Amino acid sequence: MMKNCEYQQIDPRALAVSPSSAQNHTEKKARRPRRKWEAFPGKNRFFCNGRIILARQSGVLPLTLGLIVVTCGLFFAFDCPFLVDHLTVFIPVIGGVLFVFVVISLLRTSFTDPGILPRATPDEAADIEKQIDTSGSSTYRPPPRTKEILINQQVVKLKYCFTCKMFRPPRTSHCSLCDNCVERFDHHCPWVGNCVGKRNYRFFYSFIISLSFLTSFIFGCVITHITLLIIEMLSFLDSSSCTVVELVICFFSIWSILGLSGFHTYLVASNLTTNEDIKGSWSSKRGSDDSGNPYSYNSIITNCCVTLCGPMPPSLIDRRGFLPPNEAVPAASVSEIELPPFVAKNDAHMCTQSTKDVLERVVHSSDFHGLCPPSTPKTTPLGPEIFSIAAPSTEPSPSAGCTRQHAHQSAATTCPLFTKSSKRDSLHSINPAFRLASPSPSLSRVTLILGDAPDIGFIPLP
Amino acid sequence: MAETHSLQDLQQPAVFSKVFIQRDYGSGTICRFQTKFPSDLESRLDKQQFEETIQTLNNLYAEAEKLGGKSYLEGCLACLTAYTVFLCMETHYEKVLKKIARYIKDQNEKVYAPRGLLLTDPIERGLRVVEITIFEDRNIGSGR
Numbered sequence: 037m038m039k040n041c042e043y044q045q046i047d048p049r050a051l052a053v054s055p056s057s058a059q060n061h062t063e064k065k066a067r068r069p070r071r072k073w074e075a076f077p078g079k080n081r082f083f084c085n086g087r088i089i090l091a092r093q094s095g096v097l098p099l100t101l102g103l104i105v106v107t108c109g110l111f112f113a114f115d116c117p118f119l120v121d122h123l124t125v126f127i128p129v130i131g132g133v134l135f136v137f138v139v140i141s142l143l144r145t146s147f148t149d150p151g152i153l154p155r156a157t158p159d160e161a162a163d164i165e166k167q168i169d170t171s172g173s174s175t176y177r178p179p180p181r182t183k184e185i186l187i188n189q190q191v192v193k194l195k196y197c198f199t200c201k202m203f204r205p206p207r208t209s210h211c212s213l214c215d216n217c218v219e220r221f222d223h224h225c226p227w228v229g230n231c232v233g234k235r236n237y238r239f240f241y242s243f244i245i246s247l248s249f250l251t252s253f254i255f256g257c258v259i260t261h262i263t264l265l266i267i268e269m270l271s272f273l274d275s276s277s278c279t280v281v282e283l284v285i286c287f288f289s290i291w292s293i294l295g296l297s298g299f300h301t302y303l304v305a306s307n308l309t310t311n312e313d314i315k316g317s318w319s320s321k322r323g324s325d326d327s328g329n330p331y332s333y334n335s336i337i338t339n340c341c342v343t344l345c346g347p348m349p350p351s352l353i354d355r356r357g358f359l360p361p362n363e364a365v366p367a368a369s370v371s372e373i374e375l376p377p378f379v380a381k382n383d384a385h386m387c388t389q390s391t392k393d394v395l396e397r398v399v400h401s402s403d404f405h406g407l408c409p410p411s412t413p414k415t416t417p418l419g420p421e422i423f424s425i426a427a428p429s430t431e432p433s434p435s436a437g438c439t440r441q442h443a444h445q446s447a448a449t450t451c452p453l454f455t456k457s458s459k460r461d462s463l464h465s466i467n468p469a470f471r472l473a474s475p476s477p478s479l480s481r482v483t484l485i486l487g488d489a490p491d492i493g494f495i496p497l498p
Numbered sequence: 499m500a501e502t503h504s505l506q507d508l509q510q511p512a513v514f515s516k517v518f519i520q521r522d523y524g525s526g527t528i529c530r531f532q533t534k535f536p537s538d539l540e541s542r543l544d545k546q547q548f549e550e551t552i553q554t555l556n557n558l559y560a561e562a563e564k565l566g567g568k569s570y571l572e573g574c575l576a577c578l579t580a581y582t583v584f585l586c587m588e589t590h591y592e593k594v595l596k597k598i599a600r601y602i603k604d605q606n607e608k609v610y611a612p613r614g615l616l617l618t619d620p621i622e623r624g625l626r627v628v629e630i631t632i633f634e635d636r637n638i639g640s641g642r
Contacts, residue, residue, distance in 0.1 A: 159518075
């Protein structure tokens with residue numbers, strides 16, 4: 037008799053919270069089942085039914101692609117025929133391989149989920165709140181919450197993310213442009229139109245390395261072409277001016293790209309992110325450890341292998357999964373932005389510090405904080421303000437000491453800021469640069485070469 | 499035979515509460531969950547059983563993230579092919595995730611469902627927590 041009253045075993049399948057379960061079939065007739073990307077709370081755009089993810093502001097990705105394609109196109113059209121005759125047929129072959137590698141890496145960096153952490157479900161958020169609020173009074177909003185943990189005998193502070201309603205895992209940062217927490221957040225890159233984080237850092241690295249090779253290669257070929265022309269006493273002016281254009285583009289971009297590659301090689305070898313480097317989280321002032329970085333394996337080779345060749349983590353946001361039919365989207369209300377000024381400012385501060393350090397000479401006035409940096413109309417008004425200090429930055433940066441080490445690398449990368457035709461600002465090496473880099477190119481370059489800033493707000497589906 | 503109530507036939511059993519097992523970051527950013535036994539489960543589950551489940555999950559995740567010859571080879575191959583190989587091949591991590599999903603399903607069937615609990619795969623929560631749903635005990639038999 038007992039048996040009859042006992043629990044019948046719960047069939048996990050019927051109760052599974054997984055949205056891709058049988059619930060779909062029963063509810064389908066009411067309306068088309070929505071995929072999770074359609075209700076994604078962050079500021080991202082999705083294409084190909086959730087397969088491709090991009091930041092809302094694609095930054096200057098079209099410009100990046102355009103410059104690469106145009107330069108290579110000119111190279112193949114004008115230099116290759118000459119060089120094939122005079123040197124070897126492998127020139128266009130090598131050029132072609134590099135070009136393909138660069139474009140694929142770029143597209144993978146742009147279209148891959150950088151390691152976005154899905155926001156906490158309401159139940160989780162409530163559970164965390166319960167654990168925190170045991171002591172404080174709940175009549176006013178509590179101060180920013182942090183939790184200290186020990187990682188490899190080093191104290192690390194975990195911050196609470198008010199937007200995503202959870203304690204951020206170590207090395208995770210909230211990108212205010214994309215409104216997502218990203219794991220192992222490196223920086224938000226407008227050149228690539230996406231954040232660079234755990235899942236796409238290797239693509240980003242291979243992009244800049246291959247771009248360095250491509251730029252150097254084209255530069256070398258162009259120099260060779262011009263030299264041979266001069267040697268053969270052909271009229272230099274007859275040679276297409278395109279060759280000169282390539283020369284100029286390559287010359288200036290080589291410094292920035294090579295500098296950036298060097299900087300990121302350093303980061304990879306020490307298992308650091310741009311974010312941590314700029315904030316000076318593990319700078320040598322912290323103690324007697326050689327690096328103080330609890331995530332480093334203390335071996336260059338291991339660090340490189342781990343960062344670049346480690347296992348590829350899966351995407352956590354499950355873009356193409358189906359939403360449970362009647363469930364509210366977890367923590368979706370971006371409208372509960374009671375905190376945006378607070379949150380965004382934090383990120384802004386973090387970025388402004390770094391900007392201040394390394395770019396104190398330059399400075400863009402732009403009030404990047406909270407706005408869309410690459411928007412076209414901003415270019416003209418920013419012109420005269422090029423040398424004014426960025427308003428929001430206030431604190432002297434503690435990371436000043438640490439960034440000085442890279443000054444020599446960053447210097448090379450920041451120099452192009454002054455040159456009018458710098459192609460890809462190495463502002464990449466600095467977190468905030470992304471926010472600022474957009475006004476920057478628009479300031480220096482767009483006005484000269486392109487006239488109107490490119491339409492950055494929309495990226496056509498490739 | 500007297501009618502047995504199948505929970506599938508009834509409406510969804512009411513959720514009594516949810517317990518969240520947080521991540522353990524003591525060894526860095528690798529995926530590990532805390533093995534501390536939550537007090538809410540004391541009445542429903544053995545500590546031993548719980549620890550075993552969490553420990554196995556931790557081991558499986560460690561296997562997924564293991565750095566070794568195989569993962570480096572996969573990484574290098576991917577790099578050489580401009581990462582296009584990921585379009586046709588499943589990564590090692592994904593294979594282990596499937597293994598984890600099977601393990602969780604298995605545990606749910608054998609251990610948790612009979613006790614009115616449900617383990618949710620952490621991947622559905624962004625690998626942040628292991629969520630254990632505690633259902634209301636409707637038919638508490640006399641023998642329990």
